[in-house]
Amino acid sequence: MTAMRIEARYLLIEWKSEALARHIDVSPVALELGDGEDGALEVESMIFNDFYPWLGIRLSEAAEHCVPVFTSVSGTEVPLLRVDDPGNGGSWWIRNDGWDAVGKRHLNEMQRSAGIYTIRIDSVTLRIFNRLSNLGRACVQAYVDDFRGDLMWMIMSDETGATASTNGAGSPAELIDALDSLSRALQRIQASPSVMIRESQTLQPVAKVRANAATFRQFMSRPTRRHVIGRSFYEAADTPENRYLRHIVAVSLKVVETYVDAAASQASFLERLAAIETKRGKENREMERRSVDPLVWDQQTDDIAQRLEALHSFGDREASRKPFPLRLKAQARPNFSFYYERQKSAGNADDSKIAYRLVIMPRTPFELILRTHHFCRRYKIAGSADSKDIFKKEQWHRELRFESVEAVEAQTNILSSRASKRMKFEDDGWTAALRESEKLELNQEAEVCEQRAREASRRGEAIASSLRSARTQASRLAHIDASLASRSISCSPTFPASIKFLSNPDYAACIAAFKKINDVCNRNGFDATSLDAIGRIGILHASDIYEKWSLIKLFSLLTQTFRFIPESGWQSKLTCAVLAGAVDARFEFSRQASALKVVLTYQATLRNGRRPDFVLQVFRTATDEYFGQEDGDIFLCGIVMDAKFRTAWRPDALRRVLDELIHTKDYGTASLGAGVFVIQPCEFTVHAPESPLNWGRHCDYGSQKSHKSGWVQAGVTSTGVASVQHLKRLLIMVFQKAFAPPVEVTRHDHETPRWFSDSFCLECGEPHTEDSIDAQITKGRQLSWRFTCARCQTQSKRTHCYECASTSLFKNGTRWTYHNTVADQITNVLCPKCGAFFDADWDAGDH
Template identity: 30%
Template sequence: MLPAEVRYLDVFWSDPETVIKLVSSRDAIEFEQTPSGWKGETTTFPSTHHFIGVRVTDAKVEHTPYILAPNGNRQELRAVKQPGGDEVWWIQSDVWDQENKRWLSELYRTAGRVELIVQGQPLILENNTFNFTVAELEYYLADFKNSLWMLILDNNSPAKAGINKEAPDVFDNEVLGLLNSFIESVEKIVKKPGMVLSETQQKLPLRAVRPVPRTFREYATQPSTKLLSSRSFYESYDTSENRFIHYCIQRVLYVIRSLSKVAAAQERSYAQRIQQEIEWRDKLQATDTKKVDSRVYDNEIAKIEADLDELNQNLSKTVSKRCQKPFERRAERHGTYSIQLGASYRSSKTSFFANRLNGDDFRERYGTYLVVNFPCFDDFSLINSKLGGAELSVTGIYGKHRSFNSNGSEYFELTFYEVESVSIVKHPLLAKLSELIEHREELEKQAWIVPLTWEEAKDRRIERDVSTKKTLFYESLQNKMSDFLASIPTIQKRLTKVCSFFQGHKVKVRSDCPNTMVFVQNPSYASAKALFNRVTTLNGLDESVLNSLMVIDEVGLVNVASLYEKWCLIQIIKVLHQIYNFDIADGWERILVKAVLENSYNVEVKLSSSGRQQSIVLTYEKVLESGKRPDFVIDLISKRYVEPTKEKPQWSFEGEHQSRIVLDAKFRGDISEQHLSRLVDELYYDKNYSEDNNNQVFVIHPSPNVIEDRTSPLIWGTQCDYGQSNEKNHNIGSIFVSPSLTHSQSIENLQRLIGLFLQNNTAILYDKSTHILSWHNSACISCGNGDFSAIDMQYSPTAGGNERWAITCKVCSLITVKTVCATCRKSLFKNGPKWTYHRTMAEQTSNVVCPNCDTFL
């Protein structure tokens, strides 16, 4: 059992021995038991001065907790007692800072591995550093709170990153009118408040005295006094009804302040998005040339060289295996042939048709076919399948002869009894490699600047149109927020004045409404109560949710890694709900607030889209069958559609199928690409988040520009790995999503990933024989539009007869081209320069690379 709990602490001192105030983070740091002890991860911030605190949970402290250095030295921790309480925390303290009156702790400010010994057990802390400033941390926490408020208030699927949506109803004139009506009601109460008369005693002039026993005693002892104690009465507004109204006023004031904060944050967010869209549009419009990324170009060369080297190595390994089985030999000769192998002969693993021999088309020259046999190999078919039409130079002992097939037709056989060497003479990759290397010299002379291709120019025009529409949309939302904010100060001032009246008259607060006739007979009280109920049930709010939001608003010091998880949870829900238009099941607000406030497992948020005939179960901290708990699991449930037949001429479906993507939030700073790659591999393979290669697994992290060995020239190339290269098939990778001030647009990386997941699970019910499109559930990856009537689907097969769809969004104008890889039949999506997630060629960004087989189209 873990002998202690570990939390972040903020400690205020008056002197080295006296603590004025101690604040602990809401969430404790999680530990897992390993063979070497308990292990937990923390996040350090060099620019802040908090502490990592240890509190022993056993009844008795067996020894002073200490840090065990690698050389065996011990550093005992300092005991810190909670003022006014009994809790004792242990912190590391190095040097007393007299000027700022605080102990400095390197444990909180330095990255590395630290071993604590608590109750005789080792607690290993792995400190991950992050260079957030205090201002950025405060913004991060504020953004989390505002995002939570906005998501809960945004109950009507408003304001997606698309067009023709409305701003949240809570920020319109109707709500302002509702607030004004409530204020008018309580202002009427203040003008004529309910009250009770209470008896008291006070000193009055002799003429006005209404005597009590004390009056006679005073007069007997002081007959000449001018003031005597007298019975008196005073008006008290501290009634049960006024206590409830006071409570209502405080609650509405809290809602108004919260709406003001959220609206201000939204206004700033829209201003930032407008600026980003303008910059993106100007960048697209600035020139008809582009700069080719030399790193991506060189990686293409390296990739082709590696593929060729792998092919040659596999060929060499095959040759190195000597024949162990006897076979009949005929007229042996020694020599070399140049051969291009074709399909397998009679499903054999060692016999193949030869398309070309010594550079000539064999059938064209000899009028028949040639079969090449490799009886000395166990299996040559796997290697042949990867040769891709290569011409091989084969040297060894061979025999050749005529044969006749079952139809009596003559053909030839070439049999290699022993193979001394095999090498690639011609291959499409060799030609491509030679072309790239030769062209590289030209690019260097041109400083890597080249004209845009026709297709790239077209993609940029489309993306500019999308950006222009989004800019106009964000401007309308910003104006709406500005109008709302302009009305708030007057409303807040009026209600604050009313609240001051109740506070000045010492009216207490009561949360439950008293069952009295006042709220029936007095119109002002009745109106105030009714309007309060309407205000506190705006768009998904209720008393329970409001109470929880007030608790969350009080959160100060936090476990930042835990906060990042919950912030990511909100962003995922926002993308699914606000961008891709999945409706959330009733009661989700309480579920979400519970996930934020409690350390619960298997917290499910259910979403659905009747138009797409799909549903989603988003699970926070889902416990897999292996017992592991990834942060987020998204299960997408879709129909299994059945093509029409003569018996059933209509499309139908039989059952459902589930697709799963697993996301894990890792709050890391100064992380390298290699470290991130190892982390992703650990989750996918070692912890088996993939559940035996069945799930996609991605890490979400807040470290920008972590990709150094980039394979994509697109805007996300230094920030994300969508599993677009090395035949990962988008099954494993990482994306950059940050809550920082400077990277607010990084949420698009998450939108792109979820769009990838959804696009690969779309259905297009098209009958090629009749050319009738019955239905589809495609959605625009840019704005989320999934309206069947607002998406234009045009089918036009490629020259090779492969499927090709041009999917045009009528809302934002984005054109997505869906096709298939000619080599492996993998579905591919070209979403333009901003939303494409496949690998593309460095010089031709409109030319995508298959993520499954790494074949360039």
């Protein structure tokens, strides 16, 4: 027996009469059906505040005999209404709550009421989670317009190409030149089009009549007539050649209007971006004080208190052994050990020969001390210990080894100090004066903002110039089309079987120009059919629109921001993915003079059969000069992303969705241990913010989980500019995880060390050259590197955690840092593994 297949889609129904539809618009993509814990099928639908699509259910042929029934809370079952689809064929089952004879439409409670609805289809239960949205038609249309504009701009411009030239092959300049040639040739034809002589019958004076049979019939019926019908001739412009010309005009007009819409949207975006960057740069230069988030401050204070309490609760507080007062320094190479210094009360033994001291202890007290070590240096450790001096590598060192630890006391007043500091923040309106290091960093960021503003203005002016030319061509073509219509010339895509396009130079010029237009379109992977299909994308399925909008944004960030080059033929593949709902649509991206490769898969099928919206993987190719020559591509890291369109989240609902993706759907394990993140459009989804940065209340980058899971906010905002900055920061996090530490290279003409890195600027994608990388040694005796972009001067720093030296940290300024930072020092990052941060005051050891 064939298994029953169930499909659920949004419908817009125009009713003709009761139970009879005149026309049905069907969403292009079906809703995703999931499996519930009790074996039932589950689907999520959404209702909006000013348009009300139907949720239609279609059954396979094997289930034609089944009549779905709606099951109420009381257990009553009501059959669904079957509606035949006059345009697409087949039929749909919908819930019916009666016929409104006045409004001439069926009623349906599910169009207006949120809740959980149950439908039984034979032995199958379908549970519908009906979500209420506070958005309306205009908001969803904004996503459609933004998605359509970005898609067409990427396809019709050449900014995703390797050269990013404005005059290269397939560029807007080539398209406009071809349109100009076409309009000029059409204007010459418009002045004197080819015509066809046709015969007609008109009323003529008897003395001048050209007789035919009708003439004699009229004359015989009344010989005294002064005017009779006779043959006449006229010139008709509705020839096969001119009909094809009008088809050329219609197609070319559609192409140029599409480009005008996309370019206008891009120019407007760049204008707003320039204004925002200018404002941000000015604010950074003028800033003297920074706000401190009390929620973040209190959360970080609670974290410190919990670490101290865990240490205080360890062992026996009534220990009988005398404690050892130690000032612990950095971790040492042996497991569970620190370098240490004796405190002043430790005695006066002659130890001038001792080069350094080590304290080694059991694992548990070591890990508890390590969790407090970044804000406390002085400890009293009670336990059984043995001390001995060891001569190794031509120097003496002292080793204090604890066989057991009874109690540990952290000698710090950090909690009272933070309490006093909190009172001062309250008095100052929860603001803090900027440190000199913060001012320097803000000034540097201001320069980057000003550079970005200039670059946005330059690009905007170039696009505006191209846009003016395109609008001129669109106006010409519209005027020519109206002129051809006024001559009663119809439109036909059939190429005429005549020699007019060979013998007449103007007609030949039209064909040549149209061929150039088609060549540009074909190279860019679109045609009139795909333009029509993209233009017909509607607002029925908001979740599907948001997924495709997210795909376009990811594609745009990879190509236009980080300057990856997509594979050949990406245009048609991308168009197919967004129009036909392709599964496992794989896109490969590479970079010039770089061994990094990115693979983005849309609707990827994982090893466990699950299908997240996006899987992004970073590889190093086998041709890398500095990082190995292994066969095949080397997988570096990846991330799984699921787009969830909501207009509001209940407390902890987003966290539950994320847990479902990780634990139930097993996205991370099934994708080679990649991170798992949700993309969603709502702001203020973090109710207990952990980061004082601007994204702290909107995003969770998994800063306390080694950045393995979380969510980011991405959506169409009122300005349309900051809509993907959080998504860009997520990709920066992935790429910086993939970057290998810089490699020292030998240059005989340089005395100072030179460094090679496969990294690139996180702001504009410019590769980091040897001249843009500086190295230095940290206080923890680890190498750190500062990267300065030669193009836009953006700086980032790669260093290591002060405590767990194996963890790499990236300081990307106040805009692109994704690690948590100290509440009142937002340039001071916290380690995502151990939570430590470097503070010069505490490192001095006085607390």
